[in-house]
Amino acid sequence: MSKPSLARGTRDFGPEIMAKRTYILDTIKQVFKKFGFLSLETPAVENLSVLMGKYGEEGDKLLFKILNSGDFAKKLKQEDFDNGAPAMLSKVAEKGLRYDLTVPFARFVAMNRHDLAMPFKRFQVQPVWRADRPQRGRYREFYQCDADVVGTDSLLCEAEIILMLNEAFKKLRLPDFAIKVNNRKILTGITEAIGAAGREGELCVAIDKLDKIGKEKVEEELVGRGFSAESIASLQTLFELPEGNMEALAALKGWLSETEIGLKGIAELEEVLGMVNDFGLEDNHVKLDFTLARGLSYYTGAIFEVQAIGVKMGSISGGGRYDDLTGTFGVSGLSGVGISFGVDRIYDVLDELALFPEDATESTKVLLTNFDEESQRACLPILKKLRDAEIAAELYPTSAKMKKQFDYANKKGIAYVLAIGSEEIKSGKYSLKDMASGEQKSLGITEIIEILNV
Template sequence: MIEPRIVKGFRDALPQEEHLRRQIMEKLADAFALQGYEAIDTPTLEYTETLLGKSGGETEKQIFRFKDAGERDVAMRFDLTVPLARYVTMHRDELALPFKRYHIAKVWRGEKPQRGRFREFYQCDFDIVGSDDAMADLDILMTAQTALVLLGVPAFVIEVNHRGILLGYLEQLGIAQHNTEILRSLDKVDKLGWQVVETELLPLISAEMIAKLKDFITPASDAWATIAKLRNLMGDHASLLVLENLFRQFKALDVAHFFTVNPKITRGLDYYTGMVFETFLLDDRALGSICSGGRYDNLMALYSKNPMSGVGGSIGLDRLLSAENILSQLNISERLRMMIYAPVDLAKVGALMRMLRDLGVVVEIYPGQKKVDQQTKYALRKGARLGIFVEGEGYTLRKFVERESLKDLSLEALIAHLKEHYLA
């Protein structure tokens, strides 16, 4: 007998969890579509060279890679952005540019599993490809904020930075030759702590430089104070002016309270080049970012001689679902679920079921003739709030939560009661 097991970092989804996930995905898809983004899909498997580009870097350590039956070197997608770059390159003549797309699908990363972080998980991506204008950056950030508000995510902050700011400061300090290693290390501060990052940096740069970096990436009291601090350290750098302009636009749009500046955000993936952001719950920062992204101006150059700029974001659905304290606050309307106890008159029951389903009620017949207690237990396990007995000319409505029953109801009285008390 084979022992049933699940590979580390992977999970089964029970019906209740999957139902909630599907509702959230539908809500996000509607939010993206209302802001002009179009749905696409790409294959789970890509050629490894497509995913890794010219050099694997940190990404190569995370992908699930193998040889297929034809001895081709393939890998499972680790995000939805790199496949998008390949997709746009192959279909650019068929797309309206700039191309705004959303894609909600599973991705796979071979990283260490922990709370809110799995090896198989959903990403909910939204991107604009074909525009290097700062308005595209603003569009992505506003889409992230709008989608999270529509979903009902409580008390969150979107922390924004520009990779060019830190790169400019590294050049000013004379340590730009270690750009890649330093940015990757700084991206781990929230996850691993400053002491671990400092240990990583010591073989590369001096303790004095590390101290200056620590001061540089430490935010001030608010966004504008942080921008002023950065200007004092590096002057009117072009990347800092881009960031400052974004915050002026947030103020004009009356959404500035959702955003702040965090100079240490760099994003771990190598393809980001400009504006970057991460989103945290105010009362559960340890959960990690629930929505992140940024600008990637050079990614398309891996696949085409005519590259295009891109900017995008991704909502971490599984991480959001792991935050149990906010699930009850999400703007998700649960459909009324009912069960009809094992009936005798199927024709009468069929008409009732059609009427209930037209009202948006999830209704099913108990499959088999069992004792009432067993049927009730089944209904409760399925999340039903109500049960119906079809008895003679009338109906009995059993309310599971209230532990009471309404007997001898006509069809008209039954439907009227449901509309008044459960479907209003």
């Protein structure tokens, strides 16, 4: 008999945790719906032809591949083993678990574009899988909560993403957070400014690790990737930009004055920030961060990342503009922009800061006691009245001593116990006990419903 265990990087979610996760997801979904997004789901399994090449060189390594069914190795020859895993992959695996929700969304749009009203706004909440090294805040199976707009290149969408991020995290009562914003065109301009034109992909992979490994290690990686000493020296300007948003933009504009694409990225950022101000958002939490790269190769414009201040945790949300993601599926010209909420990390942050509301884990509001057959029969119509009044109520399933039923209520976090014995049945007055305060009152069913509905 094998001992039960969990695969590394995965977790069970018991009722209390699920209640808190539901609170997070319901809060974010309400914001999505308020901004006009529609719900969508896609399969957990996608063809590798859909997934590969969309996440950069490191992302491809983290894809979970699914071995072909049957004798998956029958087509292999010795030369396949000699050529290594990448060459062998196409012969043993045709499918994989989705890495994110954006690429499957793009595939869905490409397949269904004639039936969709454009621009198409969708939100999606489903698990994704990454063959990453498990650690705090990083799991192999985790949920993403995405919102994307496809079919328009209007920068209004970027501004609305900033508004959504603000509203969602304020509704989750997160006291301090930073919405980091950059533009991939600016990063392209930086490569031109340091004499490394055309190598923005390599630059982005390296500087995206700045928060994790520090400037010196990033520079070492750039050396390893063949960047010249002169290019790395020129890059110091990026690391030494002023703190304020407007001051940093002004300094960057001077540095990139000779790069057309870099100036275009700056102009797009200025337009987005202008619209956010026009919305009248007083505290927008936006922090321009021109070292922000995000490792996904499909971003072409604005990029976003949210960090909780004062908590040792990676980004809790991220996204950006992708001008032609559906082009890889034969449908060109469909621009999109989206954001993804990292539900598991958000949970850890709210848990660490004790930000979950007290009623987030509440399920049953009142437990009706069961002493004998007469008590059970009397409880059933009362139970119906409580539920008809939209009160979460349950009847203890078997006759048992009061202590056992009270213990059950305490363990489950039930706020009230309604005792219905022979005396209560005769009088029509039932004993309602507040399990937190210990206060007990004898009341009619109408009064009980009024109290429980508060």
